[in-house]
Amino acid sequence: MNSSVLFLARMLMIEQRYQAIKKSPKYTSEVDQKTTRKKLGNFLKVSYAANSISFAVFSFLLITPYIFTGGDAGRITNIGFIVYIYALIISIYSSALFFNSLGTMNLLGPVSPLPYEGRKKAVMFSWFIYNGSSAIFAVLPAVVWIAWSTGNPAVLFFGIIWGILLIMAGFTIGSLINAFISGNGRGEKAGFMSTMKSTIRVIIILFVFAIFEIGIYLPGLIPNFIPGIAFPLNRFLPLVNIPYVVFLGNQTLHGLVTDAASSILYLAAFSILAVATNSFAVERSVLLGKSEEIFRPEKFVNYRRGSLPASLIMKEVRIVARKSQNVILLFIPVIFVFPTILSVLVYGSEGGIGNLGTYFSLISILVICSSFYSLILMVSEGSGIETLFSLPISVKDIIYSKSAFGLLVFSIIIIPVSLLIIGGNYGTSTYDILVPANLILGFSFSSIFNIRRLLLRLPAESTNVNFYSFGGGLFIAAMFVVTAAIVLIPVILSVLFTIALTGSLQSNPYIFYLLDSSLNFAALLGVIFMTGNTVKT
Amino acid sequence: MEASISVRGLYKKYVDNYALNDLNLDVEPGKIFGVLGPNGSGKTTLLKIISALLERTSGSVSVRGLDPSKHKDQVKKLVGYVPEVPTMYESLSPGEFFSFVATVRNIEESLVEERINSMVRALGISDSIDSFIGSLSFGTRQKVAIIASLLHDPEIIVMDEGMNGLDPRSAKILKELMRSFAERGKTVIFSTHIMDVAESVCDTVAILYKGRIVSTGTMDKLKERSGKSSSNLEEIFLKLTGNEDLDPLIHSLKESFRS
Numbered sequence: 139m140n141s142s143v144l145f146l147a148r149m150l151m152i153e154q155r156y157q158a159i160k161k162s163p164k165y166t167s168e169v170d171q172k173t174t175r176k177k178l179g180n181f182l183k184v185s186y187a188a189n190s191i192s193f194a195v196f197s198f199l200l201i202t203p204y205i206f207t208g209g210d211a212g213r214i215t216n217i218g219f220i221v222y223i224y225a226l227i228i229s230i231y232s233s234a235l236f237f238n239s240l241g242t243m244n245l246l247g248p249v250s251p252l253p254y255e256g257r258k259k260a261v262m263f264s265w266f267i268y269n270g271s272s273a274i275f276a277v278l279p280a281v282v283w284i285a286w287s288t289g290n291p292a293v294l295f296f297g298i299i300w301g302i303l304l305i306m307a308g309f310t311i312g313s314l315i316n317a318f319i320s321g322n323g324r325g326e327k328a329g330f331m332s333t334m335k336s337t338i339r340v341i342i343i344l345f346v347f348a349i350f351e352i353g354i355y356l357p358g359l360i361p362n363f364i365p366g367i368a369f370p371l372n373r374f375l376p377l378v379n380i381p382y383v384v385f386l387g388n389q390t391l392h393g394l395v396t397d398a399a400s401s402i403l404y405l406a407a408f409s410i411l412a413v414a415t416n417s418f419a420v421e422r423s424v425l426l427g428k429s430e431e432i433f434r435p436e437k438f439v440n441y442r443r444g445s446l447p448a449s450l451i452m453k454e455v456r457i458v459a460r461k462s463q464n465v466i467l468l469f470i471p472v473i474f475v476f477p478t479i480l481s482v483l484v485y486g487s488e489g490g491i492g493n494l495g496t497y498f499s500l501i502s503i504l505v506i507c508s509s510f511y512s513l514i515l516m517v518s519e520g521s522g523i524e525t526l527f528s529l530p531i532s533v534k535d536i537i538y539s540k541s542a543f544g545l546l547v548f549s550i551i552i553i554p555v556s557l558l559i560i561g562g563n564y565g566t567s568t569y570d571i572l573v574p575a576n577l578i579l580g581f582s583f584s585s586i587f588n589i590r591r592l593l594l595r596l597p598a599e600s601t602n603v604n605f606y607s608f609g610g611g612l613f614i615a616a617m618f619v620v621t622a623a624i625v626l627i628p629v630i631l632s633v634l635f636t637i638a639l640t641g642s643l644q645s646n647p648y649i650f651y652l653l654d655s656s657l658n659f660a661a662l663l664g665v666i667f668m669t670g671n672t673v674k675t
Numbered sequence: 676m677e678a679s680i681s682v683r684g685l686y687k688k689y690v691d692n693y694a695l696n697d698l699n700l701d702v703e704p705g706k707i708f709g710v711l712g713p714n715g716s717g718k719t720t721l722l723k724i725i726s727a728l729l730e731r732t733s734g735s736v737s738v739r740g741l742d743p744s745k746h747k748d749q750v751k752k753l754v755g756y757v758p759e760v761p762t763m764y765e766s767l768s769p770g771e772f773f774s775f776v777a778t779v780r781n782i783e784e785s786l787v788e789e790r791i792n793s794m795v796r797a798l799g800i801s802d803s804i805d806s807f808i809g810s811l812s813f814g815t816r817q818k819v820a821i822i823a824s825l826l827h828d829p830e831i832i833v834m835d836e837g838m839n840g841l842d843p844r845s846a847k848i849l850k851e852l853m854r855s856f857a858e859r860g861k862t863v864i865f866s867t868h869i870m871d872v873a874e875s876v877c878d879t880v881a882i883l884y885k886g887r888i889v890s891t892g893t894m895d896k897l898k899e900r901s902g903k904s905s906s907n908l909e910e911i912f913l914k915l916t917g918n919e920d921l922d923p924l925i926h927s928l929k930e931s932f933r934s
Contacts, residue, residue, distance in 0.1 A: 142778050149764055149775075156766030160809040174807070178766060247762035248772075250728055251824070253751035254779045 229308020765809030
């Protein structure tokens with residue numbers, strides 16, 4: 139392996155982190171440069187370890203119900219399928235975001251003028267070594283548990299091979315998605331059409347994913363369909379063959395040979411695909427991704443004066459929607475939480491709390507969206523924050539405009555999702571409207587609270603804002619915890635009051651919803667009062 | 676003499692606009708060639724196509740007999756390119772960046788050290804050699820980009836606004852360096868907005884406007900064509916790009932603030 143390829147692979151990751159922190163006041167002094175250099179070196183290890191642990195924990199939580207309830211073929215198939223799809227989705231997103239960062243930060247710009255073909259290899263190695271390979275920890279808990287419980291070491295071998303295969307597939311799909319959503323970029327005009335084009339591209343991709351995920355988790359599909367596929371088709375049919383090859387097939391010599399053949403076939407196919415798409419994606423998204431200023435016929439600005447709130451909200455729409463990476467970030471929380479919700483609906487609703495169960499599982503989307511959107515809406519300002527702070531705009535106006543845009547996106551997602559899930563599983567009733575209404579109220583007060591908190595944390599002299607401007611990963615993790623706490627307080631109180639008033643939560647869900655609405659509304663009034671008195675120093 | 680860089684009928688189209696429109700030029704070896712033009716006239720596009728960093732739409736380009744779109748790596752070996760905005764890994768120090776570029780370009784170790792140290796001294800960036808590139812001023816970063824582009828002693832030097840942000844001392848040193856490269860038979864092509872630099876350094880100048888070359892030649896020839904033998908390059912430039920009489924525009928601008 140050429141040492142310059144490995145050097146560049148490491149550099150591509152380090153540079154992303156450096157670009158994010160370089161304008162933070164604490165990193166700009168000469169004294170801190172030495173510390174920063176050391177921190178940047180440790181960053182890769184810490185970030186890899188954090189990813190691996192979180193994937194393993196999530197995967198372990200996913201398989202826990204199966205560990206305690208035993209493992210027949212159908213159940214093992216479910217686990218196998220879910221954890222591998224989870225690894226695939228993680229890889230797709232990390233690959234798409236990685237290529238996106240390469241393009242937006244122009245990370246291959248410095249090597250473009252050099253006679254250096256190693257850049258393509260470096261991109262692939264950079265993603266795989268420092269990022270993508272950690273997704274293997276999403277499948278390891280299931281693989282280790284099944285290998286141990288069945289006493290079959292081949293499960294471990296095939297499990298890891300297929301984990302790597304799906305990571306490669308994720309890399310391929312993610313790089314292609316990025317190439318598709320980033321478009322060519324050359325000479326495109328800023329305007330309504332470019333915003334629409336960018337948004338439509340992203341929505342198409344997310345729609346395909348949503349269908350894909352819903353299809354995977356649809357009730358009854360996995361246990362009924364997959365175990366019934368005949369040999370040898372069940373060893374070679376893409377994706378559905380994974381539970382057979384990894385967990386169910388290799389107990390006999392015949393099965394072992396077939397599984398090995400299937401694995402070799404897919405290994406060759408996915409490797410060729412990954413190398414080819416990497417080359418294409420690097421060329422398209424990275425090397426040719428920068429637009430040039432060119433001569434255009436003279437045009438004049440048509441200035442129309444609008445209200446301050448409307449122009450602030452339009453600014454939010456434009457800065458977020460015109461960058462594909464921002465649009466994708468807005469939808470990521472939903473896509474990640476979707477498997478959990480559907481899993482709860484399919485396997486977890488046996489307790490019989492009806493649509494309250496759905497409401498409780500949808501709260502996880504609320505918490506993640508509220509925390510994540512608050513961050514994205516702040517980070518999307520980038521270097522524009524300096525201009526924003528230099529204008530005579532009150533902190534209150536900034537908070538409300540950002541919250542309003544976040545609320546708009548959240549409502550578009552949550553209203554159809556909650557009504558479809560409730561309607562599809564339990565039949566509709568008048569009180570179903572209270573589910574999205576409560577979620578929207580919860581989002582409103584928690585996002586205003588979060589954006590206010592983030593804005594106050596940002597120094598007034600800031601020249602840039604990014605994910606690391608607010609004190610790093612620990613602060614962000616704390617923000618998720620705080621959001622969960624403030625969102626759950628009205629819910630817990632409503633549960634307690636409903637039981638105290640009626641003696642049963644299940645039989646009187648409408649009492650619960652009405653109480654929760656009242657408490658959420660009170661919380662909203664509280665944060666509005668708090669925001670009205672906010673002054674940034 | 677055979678041209679070092681030869682461009683014939685070059686077009687470059689972005690979506691619905693032409694950045695370059697039937698462009699023709701020849702740059703001889705041992706000469707310093709200046710490309711002048713207002714913002715958006717196509718200077719960067721032209722220099723990037725020559726440096727094998729951008730594909731053309733149609734036409735032909737030859738760099739020392741090589742087609743940049745077919746022989747990218749060979750052309751990049753010949754060319755030292757300084758971008759308009761210095762793009763480097765900001766988490767590296769200048770010293771680390773030079774080492775990386777030298778490794779990729781496979782330059783002999785003894786030569787590299789001597790070249791780096793002499794250029795670092797000449798451009799006065801010795802005290803920044805261990806700092807993050809991201810923490811350096813625009814001018815210092817420009818100097819780092821210039822040094823990195825010259826490390827392999829290129830046959831062709833392409834500088835896109837290479838003098839931007841340089842202090843007078845460094846600008847003078849760079850002009851002398853460019854002259855010495857030309858005297859050794861190498862080709863220097865650069866774009867600039869600074870007319871004084873173009874006038875004092877260039878053997879030949881091309882004026883680019885809306886993707887076309889509106890005039891090219893030595894300073895004397897340009898003066899001759901403009902019909903004003905006593906005029907300077909700025910006056911010639913404004914006349915050839917149709918901006919000779921700016922008074923009405925300036926007047927209207929002043930009025931818009933008064934009203």
